[in-house]
Amino acid sequence: MMIAIDNLTQKFSAPDGTTVHALDRVSLHIQQGEFISLIGPSGCGKSTLLRIIADLITPTEGQVLVNGKPAHQARQDREYGFVFQSATLYDWRTVLKNVELPLEIMGYGKAEREARARDMLRLVELGDFANKYPWQLSGGMQQRVSIARALAFQPKILLMDEPFGALDEMTRERMNNELLRIWQQLGVTCIFVTHSIPEAVYLSTRVVVMSARPGRISATIDIPLAQPRGPETRDHDDFFHLQSQVRAALREGAGEKVDERTARRVGVDG
Amino acid sequence: MTQARSSEKLQTAFIVVLLLLAVVGLWEGAKAFSRAVNYALDLPWGGTLDLRNFNNQQLPHLGDIARSFVEPAQRNGPPLGLILLNASLFTLSSAVIGFVLGGVLGFLLAIIFAHSRLLQRGLLPYVVASQTIPILAIAPMVVVWMRQINLTGLAVPIIAAYLTFFPVTVYALRGLTSVSPLQLELMRSYAATRWQILFKLRIPNALPQIFTALKISATASVVGTIIGELPSGIQSGLGGAILNFNQYYVQGPPRLWATIVAASLVGMLFFGVVALAERLIVRWNRPE
Ligand SMILES: Nc1ncnc2c1ncn2[C@@H]1O[C@H](COP(=O)(O)OP(=O)(O)OP(=O)(O)O)[C@@H](O)[C@H]1O
Ligand SMILES: [Mg+2]
Numbered sequence: 001m002m003i004a005i006d007n008l009t010q011k012f013s014a015p016d017g018t019t020v021h022a023l024d025r026v027s028l029h030i031q032q033g034e035f036i037s038l039i040g041p042s043g044c045g046k047s048t049l050l051r052i053i054a055d056l057i058t059p060t061e062g063q064v065l066v067n068g069k070p071a072h073q074a075r076q077d078r079e080y081g082f083v084f085q086s087a088t089l090y091d092w093r094t095v096l097k098n099v100e101l102p103l104e105i106m107g108y109g110k111a112e113r114e115a116r117a118r119d120m121l122r123l124v125e126l127g128d129f130a131n132k133y134p135w136q137l138s139g140g141m142q143q144r145v146s147i148a149r150a151l152a153f154q155p156k157i158l159l160m161d162e163p164f165g166a167l168d169e170m171t172r173e174r175m176n177n178e179l180l181r182i183w184q185q186l187g188v189t190c191i192f193v194t195h196s197i198p199e200a201v202y203l204s205t206r207v208v209v210m211s212a213r214p215g216r217i218s219a220t221i222d223i224p225l226a227q228p229r230g231p232e233t234r235d236h237d238d239f240f241h242l243q244s245q246v247r248a249a250l251r252e253g254a255g256e257k258v259d260e261r262t263a264r265r266v267g268v269d270g
Numbered sequence: 271m272t273q274a275r276s277s278e279k280l281q282t283a284f285i286v287v288l289l290l291l292a293v294v295g296l297w298e299g300a301k302a303f304s305r306a307v308n309y310a311l312d313l314p315w316g317g318t319l320d321l322r323n324f325n326n327q328q329l330p331h332l333g334d335i336a337r338s339f340v341e342p343a344q345r346n347g348p349p350l351g352l353i354l355l356n357a358s359l360f361t362l363s364s365a366v367i368g369f370v371l372g373g374v375l376g377f378l379l380a381i382i383f384a385h386s387r388l389l390q391r392g393l394l395p396y397v398v399a400s401q402t403i404p405i406l407a408i409a410p411m412v413v414v415w416m417r418q419i420n421l422t423g424l425a426v427p428i429i430a431a432y433l434t435f436f437p438v439t440v441y442a443l444r445g446l447t448s449v450s451p452l453q454l455e456l457m458r459s460y461a462a463t464r465w466q467i468l469f470k471l472r473i474p475n476a477l478p479q480i481f482t483a484l485k486i487s488a489t490a491s492v493v494g495t496i497i498g499e500l501p502s503g504i505q506s507g508l509g510g511a512i513l514n515f516n517q518y519y520v521q522g523p524p525r526l527w528a529t530i531v532a533a534s535l536v537g538m539l540f541f542g543v544v545a546l547a548e549r550l551i552v553r554w555n556r557p558e
Contacts (some may be wrong), residue, residue: 051455054459056455056458056459073283075458075459075461076461077461078460078461080459081459082455082456082459084452084456085454086452088450088452088456090471090474091455091554092474092475092477092552092554093474093554101470102459102460104463104470104471105457105460105462105466106460133554135554135555153460222537
């Protein structure tokens with residue numbers, strides 16, 4: 001077993017004194033080499049879950065174990081590559097130097113740094129842009145640089161927070177295929193946040209559906225579509241069938257919440 | 271694009287020349303007008319306005335000031351321009367030492383404050399307070415202290431540093447702490463150390479602001495040096511020249527004015543060098 005998430009609860013206290021229940025007893029076990037998509041309404045805690053897994057925030061309760069060791073240790077061991085919702089490139093570094101950044105921090109030699117960074121840029125089809133500065137790239141290109149940067153040090157776990165949210169449909173599909181190729185080639189474990197049902201189904205081995213207030217996992221749907229996937233996958237009957245399944249689970253998750261709210265209102269009135 | 275940029279340069283040059291002409295026009299115009307009315311203007315609502323400040327003694331012709339550079343300051347002495355050049359170089363070297371001292375001190379303070387909220391809250395008020403003390407009041411004391419420990423040569427640079435470090439602390443602190451949370455999280459995801467975050471994220475992020483401060487400090491250090499030279503009895507710099515030509519003002523008013531021009535040229539030169547360094551170092555930004 002690879003990542004064991006057990007009973008995670010995360011509460012944030014807002015400045016006005018109220019408490020936000022971002023995650024409520026979330027448990028999820030992920031096998032090595034899986035591709036997990038997190039999908040759910042805005043504010044249901046997807047980014048928070050990703051941050052806790054990466055040990056960027058410490059949960060109020062519960063724990064994350066990566067191959068038996070705490071998330072903190074896994075972060076110290078550089079097992080996480082994180083792709084944020086926005087590209088977060090450093091303005092003062094060229095594209096190549098941005099991809100080299102994690103390698104610099106981890107103490108790789110100059111020659112190896114550059115060779116690896118160039119490889120990764122080729123992987124995301126930006127080999128010709130190595131010496132450009134971030135502002136000279138489109139939003140989609142910047143996001144691809146940030147993916148190259150996350151892959152440069154070959155982390156075992158790739159955490160991606162809506163990496164393709166800002167891309168047009170065509171680029172997005174191409175990036176999906178590239179991501180699948182990279183995933184299979186490198187054998188990384190991926191946890192991927194998205195708002196797109198087709199994207200989640202196309203990429204994943206498992207789709208985790210979340211509901212909001214408090215953030216919970218409302219369903220987990222296996223995606224047994226054949227590997228490797230490609231354009232023909234998108235025409236497969238199962239592809240549509242599974243999308244409907246995810247959509248239904250999302251609706252059910254939202255429905256529960258409505259029920260709860262009605263119940264509460266009734267309670268107050270009575 | 272190059273064409274647009276060169277036409278922009280032309281526009282800048284045009285404006286600079288225009289402003290220069292305006293200053294010359296105002297200066298000489300005010301003088302000519304004052305002389306025409308015999309340095310007293312009857313006000314329509316009664317009383318007279320004293321315009322004697324515009325006479326040749328108080329406000330020499332620009333031409334006379336320019337000419338004074340090539341004329342000897344004393345009989346059979348070297349031309350004033352040469353004297354001022356030497357004085358400027360002397361003052362500039364003190365200013366540069368003060369600038370470096372102050373810059374380093376200011377930067378170190380900013381780094382300390384960026385890493386410790388406690389020290390920032392405890393020390394920053396004193397740093398601010400230090401800037402409210404008139405430099406003229408402490409300059410003589412610094413000179414005396416430095417003489418006591420046999421480092422007289424450092425007195426003036428230290429006074430200059432006193433004016434230099436503050437903008438650097440304020441701007442660098444702002445730059446070091448204004449990194450986005452996401453960029454910090456990125457660093458944390460690599461398990462980067464404090465030092466790596468400082469050198470690879472905070473300092474580069476602060477560079478544009480640091481250069482803003484350094485440009486302010488460059489001119490401030492020249493002012494600080496001249497102020498420091500006044501009470502310390504140093505004759506070789508612009509401060510000494512100002513004292514000297516002030517004392518003998520009546521014998522040659524343009525000399526003091528020429529010294530003022532020299533002082534401002536030194537400040538502008540220093541500013542220009544820092545601005546050039548900024549251009550060479552902060553080169554990642556989108557051209558406007
Ligand atoms: N640092 C924080 N401090 C306080 N509240 C927070 C913090 N981070 C997240 N929250 C709250 O926790 C909840 C979950 O936020 P999160 O960003 O995880 O949602 P999300 O599922 O990623 O949403 P989206 O799809 O819009 O990105 C939200 O209500 C949010 O306001
Ligand atoms: Mg989010």
